[in-house]
Amino acid sequence: MRESLTEALRRLARRTDVDQLKRSGVRQVNVLGLDRIGALVEEAVHRSLKHRLLGADREAVTEATKAEFLKLLHSKEALERSHDELARLKQRAEEEVESLRLELQRQQQSLAERLRHAADGARAGYEGKNAEIAATVGELFAAALATSPPDLAALRERILECFFLELDRERRETLAAREAAKDREIDVLERRIAKMSHALEHSEARLRELGRTHAADPGIASVYREVQGLDRGESQFQRKKELMAVIFQANLALQKGASEA
Amino acid sequence: MTNDPASTSAKTHGVLYIGMDLGTSRTSISASNGVRETVYSAVGYPKDVVSRKLLKKEVLFGKEAIEKRLSLKLYKPLEKGVLKFSEQAQSPEAKENLQAAKDLIAEAIRMARPRSDELVYCVIGAPAQASMKNKAAIIEAARATVDSVMLCSEPFSVAYGLDMLEDCLVVDIGAGTTDMCRMHGTMPEDADQITSEIAGDAIDHELANLLTKQCKGAQFTIQMVKEIKERYAYVGEAPERAVVTLPVEGKPTQFDVTELIKKACMILVPPIVEGIRRLIATFDPEFQHRLRSRVLLAGGGSMIRGLDTAVEEAMARDLGGGKVVKVDEPVYGGANGALKIAHDMPAEFWEKLR
Structure with missing residues (x-):
């Protein structure tokens, strides 16, 4: 029983170091060994049982206490197992996120490369x-200059004709290219990237959630079970009460203002 | 630890009070479960996929973020004691900065190790002259992680924590600002508070300038300068020689910077004495001597060795005397005071702000 108790105390204890204690403002600590704590608990239980129970009841209670204690130990082990399981899940999610990020980066690079090629072409x-x-313009000028005097009006007409023809062709080609681009690989890549970004976002959120669950620290209990407030015996009670009201009013106004904005 | 009604309804175990000093350089917390922690006010996010894989974290805080800043997009969300860019809330910088502030506050709360079944009530010490927009931004950042939150003036929380509510002048020397506040039994108003931008960061820049001029060829960053200051800062008689090693063209070289440190730290004294003079001169003449004889130095800057004596000497010279004392715990003074305010706040006030 004592070994189990010592082991339980060891498992439940929180580790700290001298620097941590110093940062928390602790300069001296009282030291009590695990064996000694275990012995004290055992002794206290035995004394209590001795004073309050008859022999047979005492045996039954001792057995029941042992069983309960072992149950508690097992539940702690189960908790640790679930922690391990969460750690595995977190690891898997991290790997998933990592591969999604790499794939997304690869696809983005591929898209950028294709767009660059298209622009070069x-x-x-x-x-x-x-x-x-x-x-063409050189030929037109040469033809116009061949006549004497040069026919500038005809040259202007021919150049404009040539210009509009080119413009029209360019417009048609641009439209056709835009239409074609919609159905081609770029479109596929863009949709794939959007889908992957969404999946990545989802996985990252899941990972954060798992991180929070896994890192879930049972915490350290506050010394207060309920909200406190000023103690009537406090020095300058009335003045402090008024100051608390002023701080509250200022915060109420601030938070109201913020929510209205 | 959220405002979700479903989760708060299960919070039957107790109530954890947290006092927080949200500072430009450090964020410190004191909590009613005995936890006291401090972290550099720096938040870093991996720059790209490679750094994320290497660091194995989505977000880094404090010293770790500063040490690994080359792989990170690093944010120091506070500047001159207030949230950066909070006056231009819609700009991308403001949004990123606010996110960093939220993450920093969440990390500070996490350091307090709250239980999931406890209510978390937090008081945050904000700079004395922070704007409404800025205070609202801090509240928004905090509300995501606590059940109820209040702000109060940082120098006031220092004084409240020490039960020095009247006839006292608090000088809270932070990294971004030095806040001076006179306490006279009521909540300090704007006229009771003066903020100077000559504070810890200004000393760093002054020391960097002096090092550039006096230590020929020495290479350093502002972070290295800050570390030198935190290790050796003093005014008055030198308690030890400050010999530091800085690289010169890649070769580690020793420099004695004792006098430079003193010179840089001394820039704090004149604005403090001037602030004290203005706060005393505009106070009821009958009680001016009381203020003069209770000047309290708080904040990280009060750890500069000999500063209390230097201010006292300057007050004797310029103001006809005075008494200056340092708080016992400069790093936690603001957080301890905020914790006491959180504890003393009546339950109904907390409830109304949830």
Whole structure:
């Protein structure tokens, strides 16, 4: 029984170090060994039982207490197991998120690469077209200058005709390219990226949730079971009461103002 | 630890009070379960997929965030004692900064180790002259993690924690600002408070300038300067030689910076004495001597060795005398006071703000 108690105390104890204690303002601590605490608890239980119970009852109570204590220990083990399970889930979710992030990055790079290629192709096409237009305009000028005097009105007409023809063709090509782009890989990539971003967001939220659950620290209980308030015996009670009211009113106004805004 | 009614209804175990000092440099908490912690007010998020994988965390805080800042998008959500960009709430910077502030406050609450079945009531010490928008932003940041929250003036909470509610002048020296506040038994008003921007950060910049001028070729960052200051800061008689090692063209080189540190720290004294003079001069003449004889130095800046004596000497010279004392716990003075206010606040007030 004493070993179990010592072991339980060891498991339930929180570890800390000297630096942590210093930061918390603790300069000296009283030390009481686990064995000694275990012995004291055991002794207290035995004395209490001895004074209050008859022999047979005492045996029954001792057995029942042992059983209850072991049950508590098992429940702690079960809790630890569920902690391990949560840790595994968290690990799996982290891996999932990681692979989603990498895939998303890969897809984004692929999309950027394709868009860059498309832009390069268009640029090359423009360069060829520019040379073609320059040659046509050169020919028109040469033809106009061949007559004497040069027919500038006819030259203007021919250049405009040529310009509008090119403009019209360019517009048609742009429209067609835009339509085509919708159905092609870029569209597929964009939709895939959107879907993956959504999945990533979902997985990250799940991971955060798991992180919170796993990191769930039972915490340290406050010394107060209920809301306190000023003690009537406190020095300057009336003044402090008024100050509390002023702080509250200022905060009420602030929070009302914030919620209305 | 949320405002969700479903979760708060299960909070039957007790009530945890938390006092928080939300500072430009550090955020400290004191809680009614005995926990006292402090963290540098820095929040970092991994810059990209690679750094996230390496750091294995979504968000880092305090010293860890500062140490790993090269892999992080680092935020220091407070500047000169107030939330950055809170006056332009819709800008992307304001939104990112507010998120960092929320995460920092959540981390500070987490450090208090609350139980999930306890109500969490928190009082946050805010800078004396923070704007309404700024206070609202702090409230918004805190409400996500506590059941009820209130703000109060930082120097007031220091004084309340020490039960010095009248005839006392609190000088709270933070990183971003030095807040001076006279206490005369009632809640301090605007006229009772003066804020100076000469504080811890200003000392760092002054020391950095002096190092640049006096330590030829020395390479350093403002973070390194801050660490030197925190280790050696003093005014008056030097308690020890401040010999530091800084790289010069990659070679670690020793410099004696004792006098430079004193010179940098001394920039605090004139604005403090001037603030004290203004607060005393505008006070009831019958009680001015009482204020003068109870000047309380608080905040991280009060840890500068010899500062109380230096201020006292300057007061003797310029104001005809005075008595200056330091709080016992400069890092936790504000948080302890806020905790006491949280404890003394009546239940119905907390309820109304939930």
